Amino acid sequence: MKLLRILPLLVLAAVFATVARAADKELNLYAWSEYIPQSVLDDFTKETGIKVNYETFASGEEMLAKLLAGGSRYDLIQPPDYIAEALIKNKLLIALDYKKLPNFKNLLPEFTKMPHDPEQKFTIPYMAGTVGIVVNTEKIKEPVTGYKDLFQKKYKDRIVVLDDGRELVVAALYTLGIGLNDITPANLEKARPVLADWFKLIKLFDSDSPKTALLNGDVDLGLVWGGEGAILWNEDKKFQYILPSEGAHLFVDILAIPKGARNQVAAHKFLDYILRPEVSAAISEEFPYTNPNGEARKLLKPEQLANPASYPKIVKKLDTFRHIGESSTLIDELVTDLKNAK
């Protein structure tokens, strides 16, 4: 009788013990889809015995919303730079312990102390990329160097652009010589006529896979993510990637430990593992973004480094996005209005 009464408690205790041990050996990672090769995660588990639970999101905003809603405990998150900045400002990230990150030295200096984390206290750059112009040089013979060459009347219905209001507004601001983070109602009014002209020429808006329409031959020019441009170039050298002469946006996806992380030890282990040259190079092999790891770049093959979309020729200083908060509504309203008017 007595044993029967104690039994549930024993079971409960056993369950707690396993859960506690499991938490020790698990890392909850919340990251972009299509960004971390499975082999890289498997090798980490093989080496450390720590199981990686890889949960994915498709936009920085989606990640932020889920993180703020609470409930799910992540040990490591992978926000874009401007979302990381917002998280730092709202004290939602845990400071890194650099004693546990000896491989941090492998990073190129230009990817540290960036505007989103000026003291380099909270974030580790994972991969970077640009937004640029892709041209199918078989169909388009004239040189395209900037936004003004891209959005020409003769290219009507031959252009794909990212379905991302902020990227489009920023491109318009560049042609006006306005800084990309000066999102004010007055500046948006200046951008409006520029965008209105552009929107008449655009065949489709696609952020998820703008390369598809280019590969299918439905369009010949595009304003796309550098990663997409790199894949297109690998597929066929006729797809040339150009950074717009008016200016271009550099994005950095970072890794950081959010407040409430249960397994900070494992998180640091994973960060240092990712910073190893050979691991970072393996990631570049599968996802050809711009690698911020100087030692890893030395391991890349010449053709990887020659990919103009991964390692573009930088004519003008690249700018990064800053957190703009409620101004995002202004952008959404402007873009909706323009699409609607078309």
Added chain:
Amino acid sequence: MQALPSTSANSPHARRPRVWGWVLLAPMIAWLVLFVILPMVILFVYSFCTRDDLGRVVFEFTFDNYRRVGDPIYLTILGRSIAYAALTTVLCIALGYPVAWFIARQREAVRNTLLLLVMIPFWTSFLIRTYAWITILKGEGLLNGLLLAVGFIPEPLTLLYTPFAVIIGLVYAYLPFMILPIYGSAEKLDNALVEAAHDLGAGPVRAFSEVIVPLTWPGIAAGVLLVFVPAIGMFAITDLMGGARVPMIGNIIQNQFSKAFNWPFGAALGVVFTFMFILAYALIQRRGARDPHS
């Protein structure tokens, strides 16, 4: 006091089925409260709130979200979404009614096979089927290839990323939802009634409009609701097949919860939208109830 015994004498018979009714209904009521009413209440509350710098909902009362819903931009978009959904519904009836009628008039074995064929597309993910349409309609796609090979057209047609493609996608996606309920009513329709109409001198048009349509009206009404309502809110097809060029109300609401960081405005759009559906539903119900009497 005297009335009491008599009611209690009646009640065991009257009350027991009622209690059992509630017990049987309980899971469904719990489901509705948890997953329909509660989310609607949350949406309703959010729609009067504001948001902070990170897009978190702040409980500060405001009417601004509803004021914004009334902005001409959103009214035009809503109007366009309704127009697309209405066209889709009309095309679905035009294509679906003959099919449903035809299936309903077959032998049972044939009928079941045909019904199975209508439902087979559901075995594949909706998104994959939409991508298949991209392969068919793209510039160097199957349809253009076929038409060029036959010599029907001199150069490839622009089909993908046009309103035409959106309508194809919508009709394709929702056609089964029109066929199945109409089939349901058409199958129950007694052929003797149609014959009687003919015997009484009604031509095919009159027999159709005065006998067949009223008798299959419940199926048509259900089909209209099943097609029209979700077609208004659809955003995946307009994005994938329309190239996201022309915004629909579904895209706008989706944007508020992602890029625009504006849940309260998205909630307000959702609430207005829901009330419209309730209204549309009430109208169709009333029409359906009135019809047999007239």
